[in-house]
Amino acid sequence: MHFSQAIDAIARVSPEHFSSLADVLSPELIDECLAHAGVATLRKRRLPLEMVVWSIVGMALFRHIPMAQVVHQLDIVLPGQRPFVAPSAVVQARQRLGVEAVKRVFEQTQDLWHEQTPHPHWCGLRLLGVDGVVWRTPDTPDNQAAFTRTRNAYREASYPQVRMVCQMELTSHLITGAAFDSISTGEVALTTDLIASTPDHSLTLFDRGFYSLGLLHAWQQAGEQRHWLIPLRKGTQYEEIYSLGRQDRLVRLTTSPQARAKWPDLPATLEARLMRRKVKGKEVQILTSMTDPLRFPAADIVDLYSYRWEIELGYREMKQSLLGSRLTLRSRTPDMVRQELWGTLLAYNLIRFQMARMAYSLDSIHPNQLSFHQAAHFIIKALSMLPAVSPGRLPEVMRSMLEMAPSFLLPDRRERSYPRAVRTRPQKYAVRKMPVRLN
Numbered sequence: 001m002h003f004s005q006a007i008d009a010i011a012r013v014s015p016e017h018f019s020s021l022a023d024v025l026s027p028e029l030i031d032e033c034l035a036h037a038g039v040a041t042l043r044k045r046r047l048p049l050e051m052v053v054w055s056i057v058g059m060a061l062f063r064h065i066p067m068a069q070v071v072h073q074l075d076i077v078l079p080g081q082r083p084f085v086a087p088s089a090v091v092q093a094r095q096r097l098g099v100e101a102v103k104r105v106f107e108q109t110q111d112l113w114h115e116q117t118p119h120p121h122w123c124g125l126r127l128l129g130v131d132g133v134v135w136r137t138p139d140t141p142d143n144q145a146a147f148t149r150t151r152n153a154y155r156e157a158s159y160p161q162v163r164m165v166c167q168m169e170l171t172s173h174l175i176t177g178a179a180f181d182s183i184s185t186g187e188v189a190l191t192t193d194l195i196a197s198t199p200d201h202s203l204t205l206f207d208r209g210f211y212s213l214g215l216l217h218a219w220q221q222a223g224e225q226r227h228w229l230i231p232l233r234k235g236t237q238y239e240e241i242y243s244l245g246r247q248d249r250l251v252r253l254t255t256s257p258q259a260r261a262k263w264p265d266l267p268a269t270l271e272a273r274l275m276r277r278k279v280k281g282k283e284v285q286i287l288t289s290m291t292d293p294l295r296f297p298a299a300d301i302v303d304l305y306s307y308r309w310e311i312e313l314g315y316r317e318m319k320q321s322l323l324g325s326r327l328t329l330r331s332r333t334p335d336m337v338r339q340e341l342w343g344t345l346l347a348y349n350l351i352r353f354q355m356a357r358m359a360y361s362l363d364s365i366h367p368n369q370l371s372f373h374q375a376a377h378f379i380i381k382a383l384s385m386l387p388a389v390s391p392g393r394l395p396e397v398m399r400s401m402l403e404m405a406p407s408f409l410l411p412d413r414r415e416r417s418y419p420r421a422v423r424t425r426p427q428k429y430a431v432r433k434m435p436v437r438l439n
Helices: 003-012 027-037 049-061 067-074 087-097 100-116 141-147 187-194 213-221 257-262 298-322 334-359 372-388 391-403
Strands: 126-136 161-169 175-182 202-206 226-231 238-245 248-254 269-279 282-288
Touching: 049 067, 049 087, 049 100, 049 334, 067 087, 087 334, 100 175, 100 334, 126 187, 126 298, 141 334, 161 187, 161 298, 161 334, 175 187, 175 334, 187 213, 202 298, 213 226, 213 257, 213 269, 226 298, 238 269, 269 298, 282 298, 298 334, 298 372, 334 372, 334 391, 372 391
Parallel strands: 126 202, 202 226
Antiparallel strands: 126 161, 161 175, 226 282, 238 248, 248 269, 269 282
16 A cells, blocks of 8 residues: 555544545645646656655655655555666656646645634634745755855855745644745745735734735735734834724824835825733834724734744744754755745645644644644654555554544743843854955
């Protein structure tokens, strides 16, 4: 039994209150995505493209082993031939597959997984978070030309870098959308690609670095009840319209001519709600599109912003727990880097969806209350053993996965008792400096 077949089989014996994984990881869905990307083929290969999709996911699930071994670990090659596949054959298969097919699989699965997960709501709104992250790529000429490096007056980064912006459902940590490009591309520019995929009746929490009235206005106007929440940028000028309560004001913001030129639909002024509150002796100012004080209490809104940190935890889960804190990605060409990143997001969502199933098998437990490191280790080990499990034992395996959920519960989060500080990491070798340019 192959890995993908085992996934389908275990989904069919899942409890009735969960939807079937076969609906989202079926060969039919993968074939549809391949056809949409224009890479489907009728030729019978040793390593079919639908199985190559699973190898891309395996790159993230089994980060510590070579790519060719991942193929054998998952038993995703066609049976009945020689037991091994050459590493060059895996590379060629990835090149045939391309980027668009893996991206399509991610988009299709995230839509269906979110539909099948009972997300909690706040005041009728789904809680989302948007933030950026940077990935290092291997130092090759192609990656350097495609992604560039960051630099300052003294030195440049050692590796080409990719800037990514993700949108995450904050209670389950499921990724709802992503966009990435060269490190020279700004976060706001990448975030515009997420507007179309944002669901209606949602609240998106932004960091201060995403402050752009054009972006926020486009975000709100793209659908029904698409609200946003962001800290007020220091030095922002505004006009108070009237008071909504103590430390709660309706304000008018004036947009700049440059912003209106970049965003043609942006009006000259915007109305928003500004709330002030002291948190640990420091004044916090929160700006939001939720202007109804009866439906959206001010105290709850300010406290709500602390949940934006969930997306930071999600990035840590991907980089540290899933990818093992590796310095760079695996792929050495730009297209393969993009393919690997979509596969990483797909693998992360796969684990998070399984964790959601575990969490909702318990009473009053959300998926973000489970330890990702422990649950991911258990899920990856279980998935890697599925090809060797007989179909008759799959119900037992499924029950054991759900029964392990209580052991992954995290303790209550403690308040920080010491100030946050950054410590320098000891360097074994000298840091490469930029060459001195003589005029």
